[in-house]
Amino acid sequence: MSAVIPVVKDVEFDHPVEGSACETRHAWARVPPEPAPAERAALKARIRDLLKARNAVMVSHYYVHPDLQDLAEETGGLVSDSLEMARFGRDHPAQTLVVSGVRFMGETSKILSPHKRVLMPDLDATCSLDLGCPADEFSAFCDAHPDRTVVVYANTSAAVKARADWLVTSSCAIEIVRALHEKGHKILWAPDRHLGSYIQRETGADMVFWNGSCIVHDEFKAFELEALKREHPAAKVLVHPESPADVVALADAVGSTSGILKAAREMDATEFIVATDNGMMHKLRTLNPGKMFYEAPTAGNSATCKSCAHCPWMAMNGLADVARVLETGANEIFVDPALGERARLPIDRMLAFTAAIKDGRPAGALVPNIGAA
Ligand code: 13P
Ligand code: SF4
Numbered sequence: 001m002s003a004v005i006p007v008v009k010d011v012e013f014d015h016p017v018e019g020s021a022c023e024t025r026h027a028w029a030r031v032p033p034e035p036a037p038a039e040r041a042a043l044k045a046r047i048r049d050l051l052k053a054r055n056a057v058m059v060s061h062y063y064v065h066p067d068l069q070d071l072a073e074e075t076g077g078l079v080s081d082s083l084e085m086a087r088f089g090r091d092h093p094a095q096t097l098v099v100s101g102v103r104f105m106g107e108t109s110k111i112l113s114p115h116k117r118v119l120m121p122d123l124d125a126t127c128s129l130d131l132g133c134p135a136d137e138f139s140a141f142c143d144a145h146p147d148r149t150v151v152v153y154a155n156t157s158a159a160v161k162a163r164a165d166w167l168v169t170s171s172c173a174i175e176i177v178r179a180l181h182e183k184g185h186k187i188l189w190a191p192d193r194h195l196g197s198y199i200q201r202e203t204g205a206d207m208v209f210w211n212g213s214c215i216v217h218d219e220f221k222a223f224e225l226e227a228l229k230r231e232h233p234a235a236k237v238l239v240h241p242e243s244p245a246d247v248v249a250l251a252d253a254v255g256s257t258s259g260i261l262k263a264a265r266e267m268d269a270t271e272f273i274v275a276t277d278n279g280m281m282h283k284l285r286t287l288n289p290g291k292m293f294y295e296a297p298t299a300g301n302s303a304t305c306k307s308c309a310h311c312p313w314m315a316m317n318g319l320a321d322v323a324r325v326l327e328t329g330a331n332e333i334f335v336d337p338a339l340g341e342r343a344r345l346p347i348d349r350m351l352a353f354t355a356a357i358k359d360g361r362p363a364g365a366l367v368p369n370i371g372a373a
Helices: 037-055 065-075 082-090 103-112 133-145 173-182 191-204 222-231 257-266 278-287 320-330 337-359
Strands: 007-016 022-031 056-061 077-079 096-100 117-119 149-153 166-168 186-191 206-210 235-239 271-275 292-295
Touching: 037 056, 037 065, 037 191, 037 292, 056 065, 065 077, 065 278, 065 320, 082 096, 082 103, 082 257, 082 337, 096 103, 096 320, 103 117, 103 191, 103 337, 117 337, 133 186, 149 173, 166 173, 166 191, 166 337, 173 191, 173 337, 186 191, 186 278, 191 206, 222 271, 222 337, 235 257, 257 278, 257 337
Parallel strands: 056 077, 056 096, 096 117, 149 166, 149 186, 186 206, 235 271, 271 292
Antiparallel strands: 007 022
């Protein structure tokens, strides 16, 4: 086993305060050392055996280490976006889910499958959107807007979800908010300000916003992106909607992580500039071997980037911890059952809505008119 100590990084994030301001707060992330080749092969073999022995399945996000993406797929698990991770974990017969991603992903899995054991490689892997939206402060914001339907992004704690009417991920947010808007709902949106304003521009909904942001996507820069576009005039620009509006405005396609993958596969181009976490490059490149992918710039020449296009919390997931939690049952996610039951409501609504879209059924029928129960 490697005796190398993980590097602990200081991470700055935005915490909304009175009015529309934000203050900078600090969190930390612990990045595990990269195993040497022999150790890496041994860990992979051990994880394969343990998955079978423990009736467990791996569910990984596109931003985690390529080893955890590949191993999930090779062992019958899943690598995908946060929506499909939630659905897969709920529907898979395995009684243990090993969720590689950030904490809200493990919590969502547990809420949807309270009888299953949900393990995560590192329980301290968080998200700036979750950190920047504490349940008590969010609850006061909701109390101040009692006439609004509360729509929250998946990147939140169980307690924030428990205060919501609807949950969305970036792959279904527009459809759900549009359906609510068409039924007369005014929206309270949290926590990502950029995703919220993108949804508002797309749907015309009446929305008030929590002022949170993703430390990775908030750093993409439009001015530098324009310069990169000039260097690669044939390249199409793919942008995750957690990015600032001026970056989104330069996009040829805007989408969730799976939306970005779909666009790269289907668009008639061989070069792409990608504004999302660079963990995506693994899947983009392996699924599109003839195409070129460039990372969108995160900062100007003289500036320093906070995240440098890779989420420090997603980077906390490593092979050694996957093996360890499978071996010992450590790092289990627990959600208070009563809280989980309440938080499940908006998640179930989202999953029913997106299942209806998938099956070609009228999803809008699942949204009540304003005033209806
Ligand atoms: P997706 O839902 O697009 O996978 O995004 C999750 C996330 O954390 C993006 O930063
Ligand atoms: Fe949160 Fe951003 Fe990391 Fe996604 S990439 S988990 S939104 S901090």
